[in-house]
Amino acid sequence: MFLVLLLQIVSRFVLFFPIPWSQELLQYLNIWMVFLGASLAVAEGAHIRIDLVRTAIPRAWEHGLTLLAHGVSLLLVSVVAWQSGILMTKTMHQSIGSFPVPMGWFYLSVLLGCSLMGLNYAVRILLVLAGVSAEGDSGSAHGHAAPPCSAADGPDHSPGGAS
Numbered sequence: 001m002f003l004v005l006l007l008q009i010v011s012r013f014v015l016f017f018p019i020p021w022s023q024e025l026l027q028y029l030n031i032w033m034v035f036l037g038a039s040l041a042v043a044e045g046a047h048i049r050i051d052l053v054r055t056a057i058p059r060a061w062e063h064g065l066t067l068l069a070h071g072v073s074l075l076l077v078s079v080v081a082w083q084s085g086i087l088m089t090k091t092m093h094q095s096i097g098s099f100p101v102p103m104g105w106f107y108l109s110v111l112l113g114c115s116l117m118g119l120n121y122a123v124r125i126l127l128v129l130a131g132v133s134a135e136g137d138s139g140s141a142h143g144h145a146a147p148p149c150s151a152a153d154g155p156d157h158s159p160g161g162a163s
Helices: 002-014 022-043 052-056 059-090 104-130
Strands: 099-102
Touching (some): 022 099, 059 104
16 A cells, blocks of 8 residues: 555656556555454454443443444444445446456455454354453453552552551
């Protein structure tokens, strides 16, 4: 991606001869990067989530909420993957503007990214059902570990601790 961007800048502003397909290629490479990156974020438990509800519910309900969130996410990415697969097959014979690659190859990024996200959500659901805490899921409002204390944090009030 960097090389295409560098080529575009040099050809446009140094040689004054822009390459017509470079801008489109950059846009589609960005789409590939986003969907593959999103699947990696789900795999690592780093995908965006809002903990507002999680902080308001009792700790006993956390597993149920996690299952619900992963289930809804799995359903959503499955629908998007299915529809992008249909769209990919319909557009495999259409070219894009000045870029000589069939449009269906770019919809493949959505299909592949959402399929990988769905697979990762399914694994996370199985881990929650098995009682195994997946990395990234334990960082809920109730599950944060206390940071280590130092002498500067104040007196130690534990039994046997110095005051």
